[in-house]
Amino acid sequence: MSAIRVVLPFHLRTLARITGDEVELEVGVATLGAVLDAVEARYPVLRGAIREEGTLRRRPFVRYFACQEDFSHEPAETPLPAAVISREEPLMIIGAMAGG
Amino acid sequence: MSGVRVLVGTKKGAFILTADGKRENWQVTGPHFAGWEMYHLKGSPVDPNRIYASQTSGWFGQQIQRSNDGGLTWEPVDHAFKYEGELSTHQWYDGTQHPWEFKRIWHLEPSLTDPDVVYAGAEDAALFQTKDGGKSWQEFPGLRQAKGHLWQPGAGGMGLHTIVLDPTDPKRIFVAISAAGCFRTDDGGETWKAINKGLKSQYELPDPNAEVGHCVHRIAMHLSRPKVLFMQKHWDVLRTDDAGEFWQDVSGNLPSDFGFPIDVHAHEPETIYVVPIKSDSEHFPPEGKLRVYRSRTGGNEWEALTQGLPQENCFVNVLRDAMAVDSLDACGIYFGTTGGQVYASSNAGDSWKPIVRDLPAVYSVEVQTLNGR
Numbered sequence: 001m002s003a004i005r006v007v008l009p010f011h012l013r014t015l016a017r018i019t020g021d022e023v024e025l026e027v028g029v030a031t032l033g034a035v036l037d038a039v040e041a042r043y044p045v046l047r048g049a050i051r052e053e054g055t056l057r058r059r060p061f062v063r064y065f066a067c068q069e070d071f072s073h074e075p076a077e078t079p080l081p082a083a084v085i086s087r088e089e090p091l092m093i094i095g096a097m098a099g100g
Numbered sequence: 101m102s103g104v105r106v107l108v109g110t111k112k113g114a115f116i117l118t119a120d121g122k123r124e125n126w127q128v129t130g131p132h133f134a135g136w137e138m139y140h141l142k143g144s145p146v147d148p149n150r151i152y153a154s155q156t157s158g159w160f161g162q163q164i165q166r167s168n169d170g171g172l173t174w175e176p177v178d179h180a181f182k183y184e185g186e187l188s189t190h191q192w193y194d195g196t197q198h199p200w201e202f203k204r205i206w207h208l209e210p211s212l213t214d215p216d217v218v219y220a221g222a223e224d225a226a227l228f229q230t231k232d233g234g235k236s237w238q239e240f241p242g243l244r245q246a247k248g249h250l251w252q253p254g255a256g257g258m259g260l261h262t263i264v265l266d267p268t269d270p271k272r273i274f275v276a277i278s279a280a281g282c283f284r285t286d287d288g289g290e291t292w293k294a295i296n297k298g299l300k301s302q303y304e305l306p307d308p309n310a311e312v313g314h315c316v317h318r319i320a321m322h323l324s325r326p327k328v329l330f331m332q333k334h335w336d337v338l339r340t341d342d343a344g345e346f347w348q349d350v351s352g353n354l355p356s357d358f359g360f361p362i363d364v365h366a367h368e369p370e371t372i373y374v375v376p377i378k379s380d381s382e383h384f385p386p387e388g389k390l391r392v393y394r395s396r397t398g399g400n401e402w403e404a405l406t407q408g409l410p411q412e413n414c415f416v417n418v419l420r421d422a423m424a425v426d427s428l429d430a431c432g433i434y435f436g437t438t439g440g441q442v443y444a445s446s447n448a449g450d451s452w453k454p455i456v457r458d459l460p461a462v463y464s465v466e467v468q469t470l471n472g473r
Contacts, residue, residue, distance in 0.1 A: 062159065
């Protein structure tokens with residue numbers, strides 16, 4: 001098991017009534033998809049808010065970053081960087097800058 | 101002592117406005133769900149403290165919130181809206197067929213008799229229902245069989261925006277869909293019939309007898325006369341006296357028969373209200389004068405209500421779900437604007453004043469008449 005730090009965007013922290021800037025989640029395999037599964041398992045209200053329900057496709061204006069790299073287009077089975085697994089860095093789930 | 105609670109959905113949150121029965125001094129709370137688009141909030145007629153709210157975001161999708169204490173606290177309920185059965189298609193802008201895709205809930209209509217039963221109108225157009233207070237939602241797929249392959253989204257999206265429940269027949273429901281028209285079920289939602297005869301959309305639909313495709317903006321009913329409905333269409337104000345079998349134009353002397361909301365006086369079933377908008381090209385009031393028009397004759401003869409409303413340089417819009425009436429005597433009328441004002445009249449429209457005037461753009465206004473406060 002690995003403990004992964006996850007940063008969620010303001011609106012999703014509010015929705016899930018999370019206090020503080022980040023949460024820590026245990027995953028069996030440290031992949032992008034496993035962490036997203038763990039987020040939704042602990043906070044069911046976030047099902048559909050990060051990934052579409054059913055298809056589990058990333059919502060268009062949500063992005064995943066870790067260690068200053070963009071993981072948004074990576075498949076679910078993508079391993080997370082060593083610095084995320086060692087808890088030095090968080091996985092960041094952010095709302096895209098999609099104003100205008 | 102009686103009172104009123106006005107539920108306001110805006111582009112950036114929800115607000116709750118309360119007053120006693122005099123409706124002179126108002127308290128404003130909010131924003132609730134700050135930053136989210138609050139398409140609609142509505143309370144149960146049988147349990148006014150039970151309120152449902154549609155919370156949506158272009159980033160994070162759809163949520164439904166429920167309050168059991170009149171909006172003081174909220175809890176999220178189920179927000180999985182799944183189309184039933186084989187996924188059907190509708191007409192796309194280029195004439196091809198396009199699969200139904202869920203985008204958001206436009207309107208929530210609590211049952212007239214059971215606070216756990218709520219109907220939800222979706223974009224892409226569909227009707228959903230919960231029977232357990234929002235723990236789960238089920239679609240009425242028969243609605244999409246009413247020539248759904250010919251429905252085409254308008255500029256605002258293909259949303260089911262109006263749900264009207266018949267107080268005398270729980271199996272009869274009317275709905276209206278943007279750019280598709282009006283539909284009625286008489287069997288509790290299993291089968292649906294297009295009820296658009298008499299609607300003329302000569303610039304939108306080449307077929308003068310088209311069954312579907314009419315851009316209905318809003319319909320309204322007085323609870324005492326469930327076969328009489330009033331409609332604000334993209335162009336034209338109409339009425340039916342036979343539950344939608346035939347509609348007749350009652351635009352009469354309106355300065356413009358384009359507009360979005362329409363509502364009925366709580367105690368006078370032939371008194372109706374609209375807010376004329378100059379045109380579909382210019383979504384603002386004619387001459388920059390914000391005027392509610394009232395007909396006391398069920399249409400055709402209209403009078404402008406202007407006292408207390410801006411009569412120069414006013415270029416706001418009033419959206420389809422942004423007008424409501426209370427059931428006090430005299431009847432109160434409320435509407436919200438895209439400029440963030442909520443106006444109220446406590447004398448059936450004779451005079452108006454803003455309750456609040458600098459909210460985000462108002463999407464929806466509902467009012468609850470409360471007893472014993």
